[in-house]
Amino acid sequence: MDNTLYDIPDSWKWVTLNEVSITNSGGTPDRKNPSNFKGDIPWVKSGELNYNLIIHTEEYITLEALEFSNAKIFEKGSLLIALYGNTVGRMAFLGTDAATNQAVACIKTFVINSKYVYYYLMSAKDELLNKREGSAQPNISQKVLNDFPFPLSPIEEQDRIVEKIESILSELDKSNDDLLKSKELVDKLIKKTIFNLFKAISKRLPLSEVSQIIMGQSPNSKSYNYQGIGLPLFQGKKEFTNLFPIPEKWTTSPIRIAKENDILMSVRAPVGDVNIANTECSIGRGLCAIRFNGYYKFLFYYLDSIKHEISDLGTGSTFNSISKDIVSNILVPYPPKEIQFELINDLELKIINYKKILEDIGIQMTNNVSLRAKFLKEAFEGKQSERYDSDSTVKSTLLKIREEKSKYLITQADIIKNKPKFKKEEFNLIKFLKEKYYNTSFTFSEIYNDINMSRDFIVNEFRKLEEENKLNISIDKITNTVKYTLK
Incomplete structure (x- = not known):
């Protein structure tokens, strides 16, 4: 597989996104249970991603909904990207801890500047979308994300690139704001001119x-x-x-x-x-x-x-x-018909001049879009940044990334490894609960963390106990946590 998109400086290195990050997606709680969506945990859907900072969401789920589904909490500051549908490829940062549905992936980076990843994926969106899979509704899979080429530069240079990008984009955004205000003013002038013409009759x-x-x-x-x-x-x-x-x-x-x-x-x-x-x-x-x-x-x-x-x-x-x-x-x-002709001829001459101004504004806004795309592309070709002798090498940056990623994966593996191992045919949840949580309250998360088995299996066993009416359910008002005890 060719893991390059274009030429980059010799001090940089093409890697894959998987070498510098871990991707993970969320899930959707059971909608047949309306109470799942009456909680206080923000739950992000792909339609809410629009290169923005997400603090509030359209829907909020309960802790129980989180525990009994593939939804998971991602930390504030996480980079999200939409995988499916009309919003595929759009991104956002989390401004608060939040869960997501399965159409949204979280990109967890190690060592590198997450905004560097964000702006790079923005600049390479067309190339990313060209790798969509599927016929009915082409999507980005996590595998596509993981295999996507990534131009790794020294961490110090990444910070300078992000700083320069944000400075330039801020200027372009201000220019667009000024152009929009001018457009609104011209639109109002056209309406006012027409209004005044008929008001005088x-x-x-x-x-x-x-x-x-x-x-x-x-x-x-x-x-x-x-x-x-x-x-x-x-x-x-x-x-x-x-x-x-x-x-x-x-x-x-x-x-x-x-x-x-x-x-x-x-x-x-x-x-x-x-x-x-x-x-x-x-x-x-x-x-x-x-x-x-x-x-x-x-x-x-x-x-x-x-x-x-x-x-x-x-x-x-x-x-x-x-x-x-x-x-x-x-x-x-x-008014008399000849006056109607004169008034409209004068009006259309004014409208032509106004529309010429609107056309010029439109051209400037289109130019700003082109400038934005050109600048982002050049930034990740290494044409908009300086390289200092004091910068760490890309080799050392990659070693640090691998070290941090390895530590994270080991920690996650230890969590799974330390769970007691059971065979499905031998496992009895009610027996396990009586032995470990007799006369003691517990949460689903505690059970899941204690048992080295798939979430789906544990969920099914847990639901059986609920259907058999063998559990008392209560809410801890301090932590807003669903608690269970055996009957």
Whole structure:
């Protein structure tokens, strides 16, 4: 297997993530027992990972739920990564001790800077996602993570790289914040310009007096086609794109027809959105067509500016909708037609200038995204850091990592080794409890730590005792721990 992605400095070394860390995933308590999710232990799901610091979670589980499932507590500061679904590859740090579900892996590092791992995996996300496995819903497995190439640099250099990355990313984030504020300001200026234009017009008439209103009616579905035969069929807001709607299907048996330059208004959930028909088309019951006696763009801009007010006119318990009577009674400004042309021409010249500014802002934000990706890539190619003679060698760094990882694994192995060994066919849980915990309370964790057998086996045996009503259950209010005693 090729464990390199690109060239790195001679003082660095390509290793695998497994050589510098241990990965572990969580589990999901039994959802058939609602009480499992009424505890105070934060339980992280993959959808909550978004390059953030997780302190609060959507769901909290009990200690008993933790003990009777594969969920496990990971320490504050742990690096998490999503393994499955739409969030695959996203990461977060824990801001508190918390458990996770099976779609989230914890990466426990040794000696090295965990933020160095975080930013590296961020920079190499595309390469990581290319290694997803499975056909229906490709996922990252722990094996994929463990085998993933990792550019190990001396620990001192890692710290400098992280410091520089965070300084640059902070500047880019500030730039994006400023650009977003500018965008919001321009958006407000456009709305204010349109509002002021119509506010200055005093003459108002009901829409029915200056327009023909055609309520839509859906044709027979048997007449639908996707080959462009007949008239384009529009049924609701979802087909509205930019200034003109885009058809998803056509009909050969239209019932209600809108003409080119008619204003199309959504009259059923959502209510109030407008568009302009750029051709003759069929309209379903989710729309109405408004054939204006004046300049169609004048009416379009006005109705678009008050669409939230129109939405508030809607009624209905199942979904919001407006009737033809409501549409007919909407008051609209109506100056002479030649004035309508002049006002809209002036307005569109201003909007063009505003949109040019918005376009420039969008380009700058896109450039910031590119700069971010470029900088992260260069950082892990060794192009954004200095190397000092006083730095430890990557060889010594790797030796320290192996030493710390080995100590951790030995400790974990000793915990398992020191458990009493039983054969399943010989083991009797009730007998074991009577011998060790007679007249004494105990927790599931204590039992599990005392017996060198699989968690699933112990859980099943424990559940049998509960079903046979051989256990008393209580809550230690000080530690919020579930305690058991034999009956």
